[in-house]
Amino acid sequence: EIVMTQSPATLSVSPGERATLSCRASQSVSSNLAWYQQKPGQAPRLLMYGAFIRATGIPARFSGSGSGTEFTLTISILQSEDFAVYYCQQYNDWPPYTFGQGTKLEI
């Protein structure tokens, strides 16, 4: 099973700033890495797939990078609606699909 590790657990930033979230895989997942955003009481929303491809309707301030075992999600200019929990997920080697433990982006 591929273990996904996200850092930091919590990231405190201000609106207008840049946020960088990290995700590490215990073995290579190539570019088969997705990012999700989840707000309280809501379902996860797909942000990125293929490590750097924005999902439908996702604004350009979200960008992804990396391949192999190291990945980054960057939010260039934080908006108030971006404060949420972010999860990475590998889909290179499944079952099982595995998720990181999440990074909480807070003000």
Added chain:
Amino acid sequence: EVQLAESGGGLVKPGGSLRLSCAASGFTFSSYSMNWVRQAPGKGLEWVSSISSSSSYIDYADSVKGRFTISRDNAKNSLYLQMNSLRADDTAVYFCARVKFGEGTFDYWGQGTLVTVSS
């Protein structure tokens, strides 16, 4: 508009059973693989089970193997999860999620249904 709507959650005693349903609309359900993913209170996401479009491929997380059964009815645009021998650690919100066509990621999710296992 793609919509997924789970139902069937509730309070059940340890050792009991529950059947979850997920009603799909707004897309050709029979063309997509589907999954169940759960989230324990205050915790992260855990994949539970997958089923291919024709039900020819099915798999489960080790934590539920032998206790849960995934199925689908393409004529009814519905996905199911039969949960038996429930334990306290099965308490979670259960989401159904569609696999993005040509990818392995989950592009649409339902709002979830809460399953609470407690005596």
